[in-house]
Amino acid sequence: MLRTFLAIEQHGTMAAAADRMALTHAAVGAQMRTLERVCQRQLFDRSGRSIQLNDAGRSILEQARTVVAAYDSLLRGVADTHGVEGTVTIGATVSSMGFLAANVIKLKVPYPALNVRLTHGSSPELERQVRSGEIDAAVIISEPRTTTLPESWERLYEEPLVLLANPAMAPDEASVTSLLKRFPFIGFEAASLTGRHVTSLLRRLHVEVTPVLEMNSIAAIADLVRQNVGLSIVPRLRHAAWTNDPRLIARSIPGTTWRRPVVWYEFGRQPRATAIVKNQLLAALAE
Template sequence: MDTTQLQAFVEIVEQGSMSAAAERLHLTQSAVSKRLQTLEQLLGNQLLDRIGRSVQLTDAGQRLLPIARRILADLDLARQAVQHSPSQVRGALNLATSHHLGLYRLPEVLSRFTRRYPAVDLNLEFMDSEEGCDAVESGRLELAVITLPRAPSSRLITQSVWDDPLALCAAPDHPLHQTGTLDIEQLARHPAILPDRRTFTHRLIADALARAGAEPQVRMSTNYLETIKMLVSIGLGWSALPRTMLDAGVTALPLDMGIRRTLGTAVHRGRTLSAPARAFLATLGADAQSRA
């Protein structure tokens, strides 16, 4: 067994097909298929089921995947340690973040990081915070900058970076702004536009209303906060958005539910972080301290 076989296996799983893995590895599809077949023969087990153009993990493949990812990650760490001195930070950094964080919190951090560490190959993947946690926990990505779950997996180490208070909000001409005083019962009678109920943010909002004995009437769901802001601004419903997003088109309602998110980082408890990951966390921490 060699690492090229493990790499082919992992890429097929992550890309979802032989052809996509071949393109990513700059190999022919037959070469990738041959590496997988050799690995399966060596292990005496079929690792993937080929169903049409897609692939699915067998039980043996599911057991091998986290081990293969760990071997490849450790090999990359060994390569960095041998080839470069500690003062030279280089190599790949696979980082997950949400669209909101990428737009509002990370631009200056990313700019400072790439200027200081130009030899780092930064692979930035945008995804929901829940997916980011899963990607780190599975070993596919090294680091996530996300909305932190209230009860993270025991396999993750999370670190708070930003406090993110949310405000109940609506368009300035929405009926909820015309009531003078506003209570939770009045709010619940109007349709809401919220993230999907599976998201950390939706749970925070729904739980805050539930504690007051109310349940939101969700008119639409989308996980892009910028889209929610647009829908709110044209009067389609109320929502709860980060206070940093409010402006003349979307204004806070006169009802404070004390809803707040914690934004921060997640890494795998059992993973030794690469030099690029450690450098990024240091850059992120320095930026947060400068804004405190």
């Protein structure tokens, strides 16, 4: 039931989820009505042409992913702990490499015979490497897709867009739009998925900016903001300690709804080994 629920969120519609789960549309609808009875609340908005997750449905997504991951781990059983061996190569973008590496290290004790090699790159390059078989899986920035190929997309977490500024240039009473109009702007690479959404957000805010430079590294942008070079709009990195940084503030932006999706992508070449890494990541996110 929870797998079907997650498939609806991932693929956008009950019909697409039914195809993915090899169920009839009626069976998917019946499962979701049962899930709503179990949760004692409505999880879907049925007022429009298509059925969409409502706020209550979105609020249990992370817990549903955790339960499914825990169930899969239970089925593998204790006997599998020392039975997985060999080498897998997992890629990640620079902004998510720290999260991936920290969790791979935790696998050394329970899976001593499993060797996980790490590599980094841009999301398009890592996606290409997974498809070509150069690497086994990757943590990338992408919208999950529906596909008939033996590939798997699973959303790990999301990062909202925020205004990143130096406290010296952003007093509490100043609005986001006024700050964008007053100070130099450091742009996120316009051709990237994130850059396109930043451009769209600036258009909705009716703010025209001329970036002093464009970069595709949030860490590099943050360092320039610390040096008071300018401010920027970037994803609020889930695993960055910005709240403890005296030279950075991350302000929420009114009217922004898009959240940068960080997803797990693989082609099913070494499913047992990659599942161990993926489930470790999901468990860490749940914690």
